[in-house]
Amino acid sequence: MSIMHKMKSFFSSGQETSESHYDEALRSHYYKTTAKKAMETVQQTLGGMPGAKVTSVSEEHGEISLAFEKPKKALMIVTVISVRPYETAIDFNVSTDSKLGTDFGFSKKLISEAYDKLNKDLPFIGTGLYPK
Template sequence: MAIRESIDKFFNNHSETKDKHWDKQLQTRYFKTTKDRAFKIVEAYFKSKPGCEIIAISDEHGEISCNLKLRKKVFITATIIMVKPFRTAVDFSVTTESVLPFDLGYSHKLIPKLYADLKKEMTLVD
């Protein structure tokens, strides 16, 4: 990890996952399931989460947007895409809402927690 990336990690209020992310924790996770099943699991997860309010659901685009109020208020967009039969990608985009322009790594730390919770419901593909 370069110094610039370390600084960006803490002095930023937005984090998102992608296939080739410099941080292994923020790389896209693939699950052994269909898009519809993964979509229902992610939707049910957010509905069951205390302090979570689902803002928008787009089944045709595979996106779920919600506001989550834990220690801080965060806006989360989950994108679910089936890339192959029984290989579905789940990506997150997390933005922390605060008076400061940075969140000291809060959004960066939240994404691995979301993946860990989803891993309990779906089988992870290596």
């Protein structure tokens, strides 16, 4: 990752994961599970994080919204996508409420923590398996 990407990441007020993200830590994660089981695990695991509260769940769209109050205010949208039977992708979009216009890397750290917790609770397959 170039120095410009690192600076952009550090001085942004949000982060998003994607299939072919330039930062390896922010690539889509794949798990060997069903979308329904992944949705349940995300709600239990991430909803139990300190300062987190599940605000909405849309089973039809595969989205879960979480609000974080501590240590910083943030909104996390988790997208769960069934790729094949027993292969599910999970992506994140995190935006922080910052008066300075930057969260100093908090959103990236939050995504990394969320993936670490999910990797322990779900059978992890890999990242960025289907780049364009």
